[in-house]
Amino acid sequence: MPDESLPPFQALLDEHGSDVLGFLVASVGHSDAEDVFQETFIAALRAYPRLEHASNLRSWLLTIAHRKAIDHHRYRGRRAVPAGSPEEVAGGKPSSNNRPDTMVEGGDPELWTAVSGLPPKQRSAVVLRFATDMSYAGIAKALDCSQDAARRSVHEGLQKLRGEFA
Amino acid sequence: MNPLSDKQLEKMLRNDPPAGDLDRAVQGVLAAAERDGLVDVAYASVDSPFGKLLVARTDRGVVRLKLPGGRDAKISDEETLEALATYVSPRVLEAPNRLDEERRELEEYFEGKRDHFDLAVDWQLTSPGFRSRALHAVARIPYGKTKTYADIAKAAGNARAFRAAGTACGRNPIPLIVPCHRVVQSGGGIGNYGGGPTMKHALLDLEGAL
Numbered sequence: 001m002p003d004e005s006l007p008p009f010q011a012l013l014d015e016h017g018s019d020v021l022g023f024l025v026a027s028v029g030h031s032d033a034e035d036v037f038q039e040t041f042i043a044a045l046r047a048y049p050r051l052e053h054a055s056n057l058r059s060w061l062l063t064i065a066h067r068k069a070i071d072h073h074r075y076r077g078r079r080a081v082p083a084g085s086p087e088e089v090a091g092g093k094p095s096s097n098n099r100p101d102t103m104v105e106g107g108d109p110e111l112w113t114a115v116s117g118l119p120p121k122q123r124s125a126v127v128l129r130f131a132t133d134m135s136y137a138g139i140a141k142a143l144d145c146s147q148d149a150a151r152r153s154v155h156e157g158l159q160k161l162r163g164e165f166a
Numbered sequence: 167m168n169p170l171s172d173k174q175l176e177k178m179l180r181n182d183p184p185a186g187d188l189d190r191a192v193q194g195v196l197a198a199a200e201r202d203g204l205v206d207v208a209y210a211s212v213d214s215p216f217g218k219l220l221v222a223r224t225d226r227g228v229v230r231l232k233l234p235g236g237r238d239a240k241i242s243d244e245e246t247l248e249a250l251a252t253y254v255s256p257r258v259l260e261a262p263n264r265l266d267e268e269r270r271e272l273e274e275y276f277e278g279k280r281d282h283f284d285l286a287v288d289w290q291l292t293s294p295g296f297r298s299r300a301l302h303a304v305a306r307i308p309y310g311k312t313k314t315y316a317d318i319a320k321a322a323g324n325a326r327a328f329r330a331a332g333t334a335c336g337r338n339p340i341p342l343i344v345p346c347h348r349v350v351q352s353g354g355g356i357g358n359y360g361g362g363p364t365m366k367h368a369l370l371d372l373e374g375a376l
Contacts, residue, residue: 005248005251005252005256006251006252006256007248007251007256008207008247008248008250008251008256008258008259009251009256009257009258009259010209010247010258010259010260011244011247013192013195013259017188017191017192018188021187021188021191025187033187033191034187034190034191034194037191037194037195038191038194038195038198041195041199042195042198042199042202042204045195045199045204045257046202046204048256048257049255049256049257
């Protein structure tokens with residue numbers, strides 16, 4: 001079997017589905033994440049047999065998810081319609097306990113509302129970095145930019161969040 | 167609220183989706199993939215008295231059936247699926263609904279209620295020539311009957327190639343449906359089987375061929 005042969009597509013869903021959904025919940029909100037998830041994987045499935053390398057499939061999927069999230073924001077109109085209620089954006093009910101060090105799964109709703117208001121590239125970079133634990137090299141690949149630019153986007157995004165949140 | 171440290175901010179941003187949401191999202195992908203005709207190879211696990219079978223099909227028919235025991239047990243399901251991705255299409259998805267008919271007929275067969283399969287077969291994993299002719303001959307052996315490796319060699323056009331007929335049976339990608347368990351040794355021995363000789367014996371017993 002050739003080394004670079006593509007794994008069964010099911011393996012991509014099984015191994016990376018959770019990361020892609022986490023990324024999308026964070027970037028388009030809970031209520032729309034499922035639709036954009038479907039668009040992402042169907043686009044991936046269409047292109048899959050023509051993919052030349054089996055390396056970095058996670059980055060490849062997150063790149064598609066990033067593009068679909070941007071399309072989605074454009075379609076919804078970023079300013080006119082917020083990405084979702086705080087609960088939706090956070091993927092869970094707001095915690096009554098606001099101390100970040102004891103925050104439960106799902107992250108902080110207000111923070112995610114702030115994240116969804118970031119410019120697309122910063123938003124994706126921040127989400128990839130923290131919601132999916134991606135390296136800067138991975139983010140650079142996913143967002144099709146240099147590692148420095150990826151680092152800068154994450155940094156600028158965090159700064160903006162801190163500004164709004166402090 | 168105090169200004170957040172990077173650590174706190176990072177912690178708040180980590181956001182795993184709930185498992186139930188993921189299941190539903192994955193099911194949505196599968197439904198859309200089927201609707202758009204993007205599932206080139208659908209597979210499912212099918213229960214049998216011998217353990218779980220892995221059954222895969224294309225639009226043309228059943229392309230692969232992996233037995234649970236014997237030599238087949240040494241190949242993992244992952245390896246089987248990887249081979250399908252490489253040699254058939256990488257668009258391989260778990261789609262149990264697409265294999266409902268296969269599941270039903272196999273269950274009936276194991277219960278002794280079915281003496282033939284009405285399932286289409288996709289032969290693309292069988293190399294053309296002697297092996298293909300041999301396995302087509304195997305496919306014609308009726309329920310409850312046996313043939314020898316020599317019979318199969320002869321039917322495939324080379325009466326002396328009984329060892330090659332054995333190899334063809336050994337490489338049968340679709341056992342049970344292409345019933346290589348009905349091929350036995352001329353001297354009366356049961357011969358090898360991908361699912362192990364015990365399973366072969368049990369199948370021939372089920373069919374009343376012993």
